[in-house]
Every structure is written in structure tokens, then in C-alpha cells.
Amino acid sequence: MDITSHTHHISQQYNIELDDIRKHLSEMGGMAQRQVNDAIIALVDADITKAEQVVRADKTVNSMEVSIDEECIRILARRQPAASDLRLVIAVTKAITDLERIGDEASKIARQAIAMSSEGLAPRGYVEVRHIGGLVSRMLQDSLDAFARLDIEMAENVVQMDRTVDLEYGTAMRELVTFMMEDPRSITRVLNIMWSLRALERIGDHARNLAQYVIYLVKGEDVRHTDLDK
Template sequence: MDKHNPHITRVYDAELEQARGMVMSMGGLVEQQVDSALRALFEHNAELGQSAATNDYKVNEFEVKIDELVVKTIALRQPTANDLRFLFTIIKIITDLERIGDKAEKIGRLSIALAPMLDGFRFVNDMRAMGDQVQKMLHEGLDAFARMDAEAAARISGEDLEVNKTYKKALNELMKHMAENPNTIDVSLDILWCLRAIERIGDHVTNVCEYVIFLVKGKDVRHLTHEDMLREVTGG
């Protein structure tokens, strides 16, 4: 890129800002999809379940458009250093956002038949707590990206430990229920899928947070413990 040409520089800056804005718009759409799916599951709202299931194509369209913009920008502008890291990070983030959308789509579709049956299961409160937690993580993770806040991203990623703990507790309860009530195996398997999907949303948000840290600090923290991650980010 010719950095001495003011017009080209302005166009390039606009493309980077457009990419950032599109990620935030995609993230907002995914937040809405997850909210609809979980409310459908826990509030017996078939309309919201249908919405979460049928609107997944909008998330997929965002992923394709952002991919195209990033590839075009890299090809035409030949970014270096921080800008190149920013663009590669965006590709990583939207991949995880799209996968969160896929999980929400499946929860929404299953919830239409499953929601009325959930009340009889003793671990529903754990599922609901997991859902609340991953929604909070998703919102705060996107906010950390918008603010380029590595410390917030590190803190948010640690919240997935609690999600995993609750998941294991609910899973144990579900296994007991299946052993005691073999006639409910089909329903229990659908519940298992929803439970696993909620847990995976937390994992994908954690990935987003790790990419934010890479973007801001230039440090790959994907395989570190949470304590080591915090030390890397804070310098402690």
C-alpha cells in the first residue's frame, strides 16, 4: 500500500473500520440468536425457537461478507504488522461467532418440541444458569473486542471454568436420570445435545477472548492455564 497517498490511506482506514463494524454487527446478531434460543428452551416459546433456527442464515451471510472484505483488503492493501494481525484476528473471531450461531440454531430447533418436557428434570436450573453465564460472557467478550481490552478478555475467559463446572454437574444428573428412566432416552439425548451446545458456546466465547488478547498484546495464550494467561496479560 502507498502510505504516502492520502486518498489510499483514507480508503484503507475506512476498510479496517468497516471490518470492525461488521464484526460487531455479526456479534449483535449472534447475541440475539442465542437469547432467542435459550428463551425458547426455558420459557416454552416456540416462536422464538423458530426465529433462532431460521435466522442462522443471516449470521452465515455476515461471515461470508466479512471474509470477502478481509481477503480483498489483504490482497489490495498488503497490510503489515498490527493491521495484518487485526485482519487475521477478525477471521478467527467470526469463525467462532458463526459456530455459536450454529449452536443457537440447533437449540432453537430442538426447543420447539423439547421445552414443554424440561420442567420434569431436576437439573434444569443448572442449564439455565449455564445459559445466563454464556450470554453474559458473549456480551462482555464482544465488548472487550470493541474496546481492545485484553485484561477484560482474560477475565471473561476465566468465567468458562464455572460454566464447565456446572456442565459436569448437570451432565451427571442427566446420566442418573437416563439410568433411572430408560423410557425417556430420546428426550434425554436431545437435552444432552442442548446442554453440550450451551457449554460449547462458552468455549467459543473463550476463543474470542483469546483472539482479543492476541490482537492487543501479540501473545498467543490459547494453550495456557487461566492463571498463566492472566500473568501474560497483566505482566504480573
């Protein structure tokens, strides 16, 4: 089911306004996705130019959040939407907050990459960054696709993937702590990797939130604090 067929109204202008917030959400999601992917590359490849691009892009993501939020407020004030339209507007306002925070986390990773350019590369942790980064990038892409298609099954898979990310993150952190205990000289540099892994784990949490908004949008059920099996 494509989100563009969610609801149609007699008022063509109302249809345009609803289509616009969907389109602008997708554009913001694409920008956040690029930030995450570029931040991972910047850290793993020590690409300072790309890291600086990620940091600069955060201002664009922030301004997109403000703009879309204003659009949603105007729809609420002028149209007084009900039922599925109201759920759409609410879901979009929540989703843009998570996307803005994803941008913040990507910027944190990029700043770690910049810091490490002067401190030196860490002796451990890049394999974990690449692996967990790949998982959360896929989660984000799938959650955005699920939102665009109103795909419940894809959204549920994203929520399930968050469990995997949490397990992988916990394992990676334990291994890195052990490594630092064995080689105290590495502590500063490995800590940079650990902070980056923490940012990736948080990005996974926000991607999971996006998927849960899809379930709310389609079913009208808030599943944020519901056991996944239920």
C-alpha cells in the same frame, strides 16, 4: 482503549475499510448474541415461534461471515497490512468463524426446543439450562465488548469464566444421567436437554476463543494453548 483508535493511516479509504470490518464484526456479534438469548428462551419457555426465528436467523449469520471474510481478503490483497493492522484482520477472520459456529449451536438449541414441543417437556434440566445459558451469554457479551474496547482484563475474565462453565456443565450432565437411570421413561426428553447443554458449553468455548483473539490483537501473543495462570 477503543478499537477505533487502533491505527490511523494517511489513506482515508484504508481507515474506512478497517473501521468497516470492525463495525461489521460487531453487528455479526450482536446477531449471534440475540440467537443465543432467544434460543435459551425458546427452550425454557417452550416458545416455538422464537425457536423458528433463531433457525431462520442462522442464514443471516452465515451470509455475514462470508461478506466479512471477503472484506478481509480484499484488505489483505490491496493493502498488504503489517503489524497491528495485520493482527486485526487475522483476528477478525478468526472471530467470524467462531461467531458463525455460535449461531450453529444456537440453532441446535432452537431445534431441540421445536422437537420437544411434540415429545413433551423434560422433567429435569431447565434450571441448568437457564444457569449455564446465563453464564455463556455473559461470556459472549463480554468477549464482544473486550474486542470493541481492546480490553485485556475483560478478555482474561472471559477465559477464566470458561473454567466455571465447564465445571457447571460436568455437574449438570452427571445429575441428569443419574436422573435418567432412576427414571428410564424420561431418557428421550432429558437427552434433548443434555444436547442443549452441550451446545451451550460449546458456545462458551467459542466465546473464550473470541477473548483470546483480543489478547492476540493487543499483545501479538497466541494464548490458545497457554495455561491461563501463565
